Amino acid sequence: xxxxxxxxxxxxxxxxxxxxxxxxxxxxxxxxxxxxxxxxxxxxxxxxxxxxxxxxxxxxxxxxxxxxxxxxxxxxxxxxxxxxxxxxxxxxxxxxxxxxxxxxxxxxxxxxxxx
Amino acid sequence: xxxxxxxxxxxxxxxxxxxxxxxxxxxxxxxxxxxxxxxxxxxxxxxxxxxxxxxxxxxxxxxxxxxxxxxxxxxxxxxxxxxxxxxxxxxxxxxxxxxxxxxxxxxxxxxx
Numbered sequence: 001x002x003x004x005x006x007x008x009x010x011x012x013x014x015x016x017x018x019x020x021x022x023x024x025x026x027x028x029x030x031x032x033x034x035x036x037x038x039x040x041x042x043x044x045x046x047x048x049x050x051x052x053x054x055x056x057x058x059x060x061x062x063x064x065x066x067x068x069x070x071x072x073x074x075x076x077x078x079x080x081x082x083x084x085x086x087x088x089x090x091x092x093x094x095x096x097x098x099x100x101x102x103x104x105x106x107x108x109x110x111x112x113x114x115x
Numbered sequence: 116x117x118x119x120x121x122x123x124x125x126x127x128x129x130x131x132x133x134x135x136x137x138x139x140x141x142x143x144x145x146x147x148x149x150x151x152x153x154x155x156x157x158x159x160x161x162x163x164x165x166x167x168x169x170x171x172x173x174x175x176x177x178x179x180x181x182x183x184x185x186x187x188x189x190x191x192x193x194x195x196x197x198x199x200x201x202x203x204x205x206x207x208x209x210x211x212x213x214x215x216x217x218x219x220x221x222x223x224x225x226x227x
Binding site for chain 2: 034041042044051093102
């Protein structure tokens with residue numbers, strides 16, 4: 001079945017460090033891929049998405065490229081800030097209809113950024 | 116932003132009582148979802164609904180029930196049959212023409 005695997009945390013970085021959170025997936029066909037962010041005590045916010053191979057999603061300095069050859073969607077940011085401290089979830093969707101519209105999530109990676 | 120309101124933010128109940136969590140949306144999205152999140156865990160799907168008066172079980176539906184009588188509302192009832200109800204509950208919606216889901220702020224339920 002479909003699945004998402006992301007690197008286990010917690011990840012602790014100093015401010016202005018480079019961030020990579022790895023995400024790989026298993027799916028048939030051509031899923032859409034997402035990164036969500038969850039700040040403490042809040043719901044999930046869509047951070048970025050990519051719907052086809054080689055697409056690059058970007059938002060707020062974060063980027064991820066849909067690599068079908070390696071079934072990966074790694075999240076990167078060149079210079080993290082304390083305000084980026086949160087839990088990051090990688091997810092996939094197979095399509096629109098029925099259960100295909102359901103999201104499959106990774107377990108989440110907690111990021112802590114120190115000043 | 117999916118225009119979702121979940122209330123209350125915190126909810127406390129005694130063991131053996133049923134409790135209903137509210138989820139309302141104002142964007143006319145067709146599909147709605149309920150997830151459960153436990154500390155340090157990912158999200159697990161409880162129920163989802165694609166259209167009014169129709170809903171499907173997710174991965175962990177036992178001990179939960181839902182209704183979808185109106186497009187804007189998708190309440191979740193946590194019944195006394197749910198063995199470990201204490202958790203953070205998240206509601207989400209999705210427009211049929213898109214792949215992404217939008218989440219509400221969540222309700223933290225504590226049962227003692």
